[in-house]
Amino acid sequence: MSQDNDLKPETLAAQALHFLDAETGAVVPPLHPSTTFARDADYAPRGASTYSRYGGPAVDQVEALLARLEGGAGALVFASGLASSAAVVMALKPGDRLVCHAHIYWGFREWLEDFCPRFGLDLRLIDMTDAAQLDAALEGGAALVWTETPSNPLWEVIDIAAVAEKARAAGARLAVDSTAATPVLQRPLELGADIVMHSATKYLNGHSDVLAGALATRQADDFWQRVRFNRTGVGAMLGAFEAWLLLRGLRTLYLRVRHASATALFLASRLQRHPKVQQVLYPGLPEHPGHEIACRQMDGGFGGMLSIRVAGGRAAGLGLAKSTRVFVPATSLGGVESLIEHRKTIEGEASILPDDLLRLSVGIEHPGDLLADLEQALERLAP
Incomplete structure (x- = not known):
């Protein structure tokens, strides 16, 4: 992979971070369907992978590309968009307040309304286009603000920079579902968001043949490590073939x-x-x-x-x-x-x-x- 930081994102995506197979010179990354990876004579891992629930070559490649495209410190891929969203919410603690735009993808809102009361989270569903509603919801502090922009399917536009400023003042992280915009058109981390989420089933893959989710983070902090653990702990890892297809789709994003x-x-x-x-x-x-x-x-x-x-x-x-x-x-x-x-x-x-x-x-x-x-x-x- 090239470490040339001057390359434009179109080039990084098209060449999958300038991938060239060391053994064959192939320009397309190989698919490694193995779920387990051998250790050497000292019982140390031979490479970066040990077991596919923790990651693998295809997963590592697509996460590295996504982190670069979003300008983040790291990225994680999941078995679905809902799995990635849930991993963020599950990193909260009972009693934490979650302020969420009401007009988000209905499947995630339905899950939030079921999970949050059972887990002891204070869920506030508001119209985030109304600054007064956001101010009221953040009064007294919050742990996480979640929004989606443009929102599905009303295509409302949320001011990411303004919401990020208010969230930070309230002690909250901001997560932005940027599925509809993709990093081609919108980079929430550069506007102050802490986490950006994608239903990678949609534009990132782009061929209606992969179910996947993705997160990118501005900082690889303790919260991000809890999100990573949630993926591993519940087995929400993306499969090797799906990750390989997702990388293929990203090349024409x-x-x-x-x-x-x-x-x-x-x-x-x-x-x-x-x-x-x-x-x-x-x-x-x-x-x-x-x-x-x-x-x-x-x-x-x-x-x-x-x-x-x-x-x-x-x-x-x-x-x-x-x-x-x-x-x-x-x-x-x-x-x-x-x-x-x-x-x-x-x-x-x-x-x-x-x-x-x-x-x-x-x-x-x-x-x-x-x-x-x-x-x-x-x-x-x-x-």
Whole structure:
């Protein structure tokens, strides 16, 4: 691996930190599926690995790259995005206060509302776009502030630097779910966050064939070591093959994210003028309430995710999701293929989302094909 700190992140990602196999000269890292690794005559490990629950060559390679891309002191990969998020929360102590943005990924919020009361954590769910709510939640101190920006699927934008300053003053760490932005567009650690989280299933892998999570940290402190122990202790390690696939996906991250971001902005701009679209939620639009903040803390685009609200309520939303020919009606996001999803159906009736909201994950297809597909599906809706 090259130690050249002058290389741009695009180069680091494309070359997997300039990997060259010492034995063969291969430019693609080999896959080592072994779960255990032999010791030498002195019973010392022959290499850096001993047992795959603690790590392995593929895991070490992808963590080293992620740490460089995020500008962090270290990174950890997990069996899923939820596993990585849970490892951070489980590093807290009973009685600690966790202040969390309410409009985050619903699966994590559901887990928090179940786990925190049982573990004795003081969970405060607030609207973090409202500074007054954040100030009130932090009064008296806190241990962890958790936010997601842009938030899924309303795509609210949280001012990371401002929240980091308030969290630090209250004695809290700040963790930021940056799944939708990726390090291509947003680097929370440089804005004052302590930990950045990714559902690596999404853009980091980018091919809809890996379930994974990732964390990067600003400091490899005692808290970070507790997070690491939580991964090992509950066996939430990413498998060798999944780590190898994740590294493969990261090599095209910058191309994929920038293309998807440009296409998403194109679609958002066109869809907001469509008579059957009531609202487009996308931080790249000047009308978006978080646009100014997004311009400050995101660089090179606003992401490949947007949501639309269609005229006609639930029936129209479901009708549109069933009528696309290029957009695939499926859960998840961040792959090379474009997806459409009626979120209220997925989250259930307890969801806070409106019935007419559709989440669009923009892939790398031709922008014109995607627009034409949405327009034909919209035209099929009842007037």
